[in-house]
Amino acid sequence: MWGDPSVPFYKLVREAKERKFKVVATLQALHFQSMETPYGVDKREYRLLKEVLPHLDALPVFSDGTRQAVIKAFPEYEDKLTVLRHGVQVYPAEISQDEAKKRFLENLINQANISEVQEEEIKSLYEIFFSNKTVLVGSFGFITEDRDPLSVFQLRERLQKKLPEHKVIGIYIGIIQKRADKPRTETLPLLNQLKSIHDGSYNLFYEEYIPDEVLPFAFRALDFTVIWYQKATQSGRMAFAQGTGTCVVGRDIEGVGETLALAGLPAAKTLDELAEKIERLVLEPERREEIERQGLDYANRFSFEVQAQKHLLIQQAVCSGRQLPVLDSMLTGF
Numbered sequence: 001m002w003g004d005p006s007v008p009f010y011k012l013v014r015e016a017k018e019r020k021f022k023v024v025a026t027l028q029a030l031h032f033q034s035m036e037t038p039y040g041v042d043k044r045e046y047r048l049l050k051e052v053l054p055h056l057d058a059l060p061v062f063s064d065g066t067r068q069a070v071i072k073a074f075p076e077y078e079d080k081l082t083v084l085r086h087g088v089q090v091y092p093a094e095i096s097q098d099e100a101k102k103r104f105l106e107n108l109i110n111q112a113n114i115s116e117v118q119e120e121e122i123k124s125l126y127e128i129f130f131s132n133k134t135v136l137v138g139s140f141g142f143i144t145e146d147r148d149p150l151s152v153f154q155l156r157e158r159l160q161k162k163l164p165e166h167k168v169i170g171i172y173i174g175i176i177q178k179r180a181d182k183p184r185t186e187t188l189p190l191l192n193q194l195k196s197i198h199d200g201s202y203n204l205f206y207e208e209y210i211p212d213e214v215l216p217f218a219f220r221a222l223d224f225t226v227i228w229y230q231k232a233t234q235s236g237r238m239a240f241a242q243g244t245g246t247c248v249v250g251r252d253i254e255g256v257g258e259t260l261a262l263a264g265l266p267a268a269k270t271l272d273e274l275a276e277k278i279e280r281l282v283l284e285p286e287r288r289e290e291i292e293r294q295g296l297d298y299a300n301r302f303s304f305e306v307q308a309q310k311h312l313l314i315q316q317a318v319c320s321g322r323q324l325p326v327l328d329s330m331l332t333g334f
Contacts, residue, residue, distance in 0.1 A: 040069035100220035
């Protein structure tokens with residue numbers, strides 16, 4: 001789809017129009033803070049949009065920032081744009097954090113493909129995980145430079161200095177994604193770096209895939225889920241985490257930053273700034289509970305069920321020739 005030129009996608013859209021179909025496309029990876037163009041989208045996105053926008057009946061985008069960037073680049077197609085935010089899978093909120101920790105740790109000890117030494121390390125830390133003087137920060141997912149898993153441990157170190165009365169544990173669990181366009185060897189230096197950071201006490205890294213049925217408990221077990229991508233537009237992993245009740249914190253960048261702000265969750269430009277915000281939440285438990293409630297409110301507001309109904313509203317507008325509905329935009333006056 002993102003090829004140069006993007007022949008397959010363009011052909012698909014053009015063929016649909018030739019057959020008199022209505023065409024709606026959601027391009028999930030559109031930037032709005034890129035320096036590659038004056039508009040905020042990057043060059044390959046600009047080329048693709050230039051090719052396909054004339055043939056689309058609607059282009060839902062995930063954020064206000066993206067909508068504004070596309071309008072800046074192609075003002076003649078403003079009427080084809082509407083904001084439809086990334087849906088959130090909401091999980092049962094009645095599962096307590098302690099119960100989530102039990103299920104998560106039991107899976108690591110009994111089911112995960114980790115060494116006996118690592119199993120013993122987890123067992124030795126088991127009670128510490130449940131202490132109110134322990135702060136657990138981390139994330140899970142594929143190991144890539146863009147996702148910057150090292151940031152979890154860099155943040156942990158900063159937090160430990162700010163919270164000497166607490167034990168701050170950083171944890172990252174993930175594997176290198178199998179990709180046809182990128183050999184595994186390119187990511188091995190990062191993997192080896194993560195392995196070298198693991199000390200079995202404060203910094204925990206496991207090269208392991210977390211099963212889908214365990215992942216909600218893994219996120220809920222964390223005190224703070226860290227989303228610190230180097231290059232990101234939107235994050236499906238962040239949306240997944242939001243639905244579990246964990247307190248998501250992250251980098252103020254593109255759609256990730258817009259989502260965190262909209263959900264009332266901590267976002268920052270630097271790890272030092274983020275560490276300061278987390279420190280305040282650790283020392284003010286009532287404030288942290290309020291932040292977590294705000295996060296769940298966002299998750300329910302933009303749940304998969306709610307967002308699916310909005311897709312139908314777009315379909316109805318396109319098929320009837322009406323103006324697209326204003327769905328999730330937080331901006332006024334357009």
